[in-house]
Amino acid sequence: MGDFELSVARLEAHYGDFQALFGIDFNVSKGEVIAIIGSNGAGKSTLMRSISGLMTNGASQVVFQGEPIGDLRADEVAARGIALVPEGRQLFPSLSVEENLIIGGQIGRTGYWSLQRVYELFPILQERRHQPSTSLSGGQQQMVAIGRALMANPELLLLDEVSLGLAPVVIKSIYEALPRIVEGGMSAVIVEQDISKALSVSTRFYCLQEGRVSLEGKSGSQTREEISRAYFGV
Amino acid sequence: MDWINSIVQGVLLGGLYAMIAAGLSLIFGVMRLVNIAHGDLIILAAYLGLTVATALGLYPLVALLIIVPVMAAIGYVLQRVVLNNTLSDDILPPLLVTFGLSVIIQNALLEIYSADPQKMDAGALGTASANIGGISVGLLPLLMFATAVVVIAGLQFVFYRTALGRAFRAVSDNQDVAQLMGLNKRHVYGLAMALSLAVVAIAGIFLGMRTSFDPSIGGGRLIFGFEAVIIGGLGNLWGTLIGGVILGVAQNIGAQINPGWQVLAGHVVFLVILAFRPRGLFPRMTG
Numbered sequence: 001m002g003d004f005e006l007s008v009a010r011l012e013a014h015y016g017d018f019q020a021l022f023g024i025d026f027n028v029s030k031g032e033v034i035a036i037i038g039s040n041g042a043g044k045s046t047l048m049r050s051i052s053g054l055m056t057n058g059a060s061q062v063v064f065q066g067e068p069i070g071d072l073r074a075d076e077v078a079a080r081g082i083a084l085v086p087e088g089r090q091l092f093p094s095l096s097v098e099e100n101l102i103i104g105g106q107i108g109r110t111g112y113w114s115l116q117r118v119y120e121l122f123p124i125l126q127e128r129r130h131q132p133s134t135s136l137s138g139g140q141q142q143m144v145a146i147g148r149a150l151m152a153n154p155e156l157l158l159l160d161e162v163s164l165g166l167a168p169v170v171i172k173s174i175y176e177a178l179p180r181i182v183e184g185g186m187s188a189v190i191v192e193q194d195i196s197k198a199l200s201v202s203t204r205f206y207c208l209q210e211g212r213v214s215l216e217g218k219s220g221s222q223t224r225e226e227i228s229r230a231y232f233g234v
Numbered sequence: 235m236d237w238i239n240s241i242v243q244g245v246l247l248g249g250l251y252a253m254i255a256a257g258l259s260l261i262f263g264v265m266r267l268v269n270i271a272h273g274d275l276i277i278l279a280a281y282l283g284l285t286v287a288t289a290l291g292l293y294p295l296v297a298l299l300i301i302v303p304v305m306a307a308i309g310y311v312l313q314r315v316v317l318n319n320t321l322s323d324d325i326l327p328p329l330l331v332t333f334g335l336s337v338i339i340q341n342a343l344l345e346i347y348s349a350d351p352q353k354m355d356a357g358a359l360g361t362a363s364a365n366i367g368g369i370s371v372g373l374l375p376l377l378m379f380a381t382a383v384v385v386i387a388g389l390q391f392v393f394y395r396t397a398l399g400r401a402f403r404a405v406s407d408n409q410d411v412a413q414l415m416g417l418n419k420r421h422v423y424g425l426a427m428a429l430s431l432a433v434v435a436i437a438g439i440f441l442g443m444r445t446s447f448d449p450s451i452g453g454g455r456l457i458f459g460f461e462a463v464i465i466g467g468l469g470n471l472w473g474t475l476i477g478g479v480i481l482g483v484a485q486n487i488g489a490q491i492n493p494g495w496q497v498l499a500g501h502v503v504f505l506v507i508l509a510f511r512p513r514g515l516f517p518r519m520t521g
Contacts, residue, residue: 054410074413083414090411094403103404106397107416152416 004063005030005187006051006082006156011061011070013046013211020046022211028156033178033188035202035219037195039231042208044191045087048160051189052084053077064156078107083154087161087191089145091133097144098129104148111153112184118147121177139170146174150181157181157188163197175201195227209233239369240490244483246375248462249382250444252478253437254455255462256389256471257430263469264402264426265321267328271335273456275431278339279305279438280447281347284354294354294443302435309431313424321423336452343449351446360443378440385433386475392429393471402426454497461504467514476515480507 006028013021021043028034038044049055051062053074062070069077083104091100101118119126122143128136133144142162149157163171171194178201182188192198199205199219207215207230215222215230258272269275279301287297316335320327362373393399404412405422413419441447441455458481466477481500488499507515 052414054413073418074410075416075418078414078416086411086414090408092404092407092411094407095400099400102397103400103412103415103417106401148415 004028005032005065006189007063008047008051009061009063011047011050011057013043013050013055013057015046020211021050024208024211024213026206026213026216028187028189030155030187031182031185032204033182033190033202035198035205036189036191036208037193037198037205037227037231038208038214039193041210043211044208045160046211047208048084048087048158048189048191051077052082052158054084078152078154079109081109081153081155082158083149083152083156084158085142085145085149085160085162087164089138089141091141091144091148093132093134095133096130097125097133097136100133100144101125101129101147101151104151105153107152109153113150113153115151118150121150121180122147137170139166139174142166142170142174143177146177146181155186157186158191159188160191161193162190163192163194171197195231207231235368236490237487240486241483242369242371243375244486245479246371246379246482247486248475248479248482249375249379250437250440250478251458251462251481252382252475253385253433253440254459255466255474255478256386257433257437258456258459259463259468259471259474260389260430260433261426262463264406265423266325267317267321268325268332269430270329270332270456271339271452272332272430272434272459273452273454274336274339274343275305275434275452276438276441276455277343277447277449277452279431279435280354280442281343281352281449283435283439283442284352287354294356294439298436298439301439302432305431305435305438306428309427309429309434310424312431313427314420317427318420318423340449340452347449349448349450351448352442353446354439354442356443374440374444378444381436381440382475382478385436386471389429389433390471398425458500461500464514465504465507467517469518470514470516473514473516473518 004027008024008026011021011024024047036044050057053072053076057070059068059071064080064082069080095103101115124140125143125147133141162174190198190202202219205219206213207227209230215226254276258269261267261269282304283294283297283301286292286300287294317328320331356374359374363370364373393402401417401422405417405419409419462477462481463474465480466473480503484503485496485500489496
């Protein structure tokens with residue numbers, strides 16, 4: 001167990017009386033890119049919220065680098081090196097593009113990523129840096145959201161539905177940045193509804209269905225039928 | 235000439251209202267908390283200033299060096315220990331709690347200082363005046379207005395040019411995502427309240443040097459602060475200064491017509507502006 005960068009054990013999550021996750025077990029090794037697939041309401045975003053500390057759980061249900069973090073607040077989790085790119089981008093509308101990036105880095109973790117490196121990764125952001133973040137296109141906003149997370153120099157990057165609502169060509173350009181992001185040894189968890197996209201960029205995958213892991217394995221080792229059974233439950 | 239004089243005096247008085255309003259506006263902007271105890275905190279600052287100035291033999295404005303950090307510390311602790319627990323999607327709990335706080339502060343001040351009106355000795359500055367174009371302008375009101383402009387400019391700088399201001403705006407925009415950026419919102423809220431009460435301290439000392447005060451007058455100052463914020467438009471600090479000036483001028487013109495109309499005239503102008511521009515003259519905040 002101690003070898004994993006992140007390990008989630010028997011994780012349950014509730015919204016009031018509604019139970020969203022039923023005993024999820026899930027691991028990420030250092031430098032791995034893991035895909036989480038599943039239909040709407042399968043519990044993918046809840047899992048991301050639980051790991052990042054936006055929902056708190058039992059301490060030992062989420063273990064990061066050997067330390068229990070399940071009961072920590074999101075700012076404490078972030079300080080330990082987990083960054084979430086939230087679903088729907090959620091930039092700060094009162095902040096300019098550059099301010100959104102800077103605030104991602106104010107946590108004070110140093111490393112490869114800096115404002116300059118983010119601008120090298122997404123050059124369009126440098127041109128737009130003084131604009132209000134809401135004036136950008138959806139794809140550019142997603143770049144800001146990813147850049148903002150990278151500015152914290154995380155060791156584990158969580159990407160929640162980064163392709164949602166974006167044009168295919170934009171999605172392609174965003175995913176093209178992924179290898180550069182993880183080449184420095186960063187681990188990543190990618191939540192994605194587009195199965196083939198998810199499997200093509202990941203080493204392993206987990207499929208969630210109604211709050212449970214319905215299938216897991218090496219990306220590309222399963223047949224289409226197996227995955228669609230795990231995805232839809234039929 | 236009397237009219238011009240009362241307009242000038244009103245403008246200067248507006249500086250005080252703007253300082254009162256700026257602290258209110260800051261807190262509402264960052265955490266959607268309406269601080270009903272704001273006026274009483276100003277009076278508390280005035281009494282603390284009086285006590286420190288008397289005990290240490292300091293000039294009231296010098297006492298600011300002590301009162302500003304003390305009020306800021308009170309603000310931080312108050313926010314972390316009490317007010318943070320009241321914040322949720324429901325805006326009613328903080329309203330009730332700060333209302334209770336208002337009653338507590340008033341009664342504590344009454345217990346300690348009695349109901350007798352007090353005034354801080356402004357010394358020579360309190361009576362000094364300059365003759366500008368035939369209008370006699372008091373140096374204290376002039377200094378008060380200049381301070382208000384500096385305070386508003388300072389807040390504007392903090393809000394839009396510093397890491398702290400970025401944190402304020404981020405938490406105000408989206409608490410969850412701000413938390414993901416490593417910002418502990420409870421701490422950020424504490425700092426916002428500290429900053430608000432630092433401004434309250436300045437307003438309180440000037441108020442105490444300018445007029446006499448007793449424990450019960452906080453509520454009245456709160457109303458003026460609210461009116462200045464609303465007239466100027468929520469979330470716009472320079473608008474708040476203009477709101478304060480409009481209110482001050484309206485009151486002084488009212489008083490010029492009939493001494494009994496001073497406060498009334500201010501409220502009437504407020505209502506008229508609210509009727510025609512419900513979001514204030516220079517609204518910035520949306521939603």
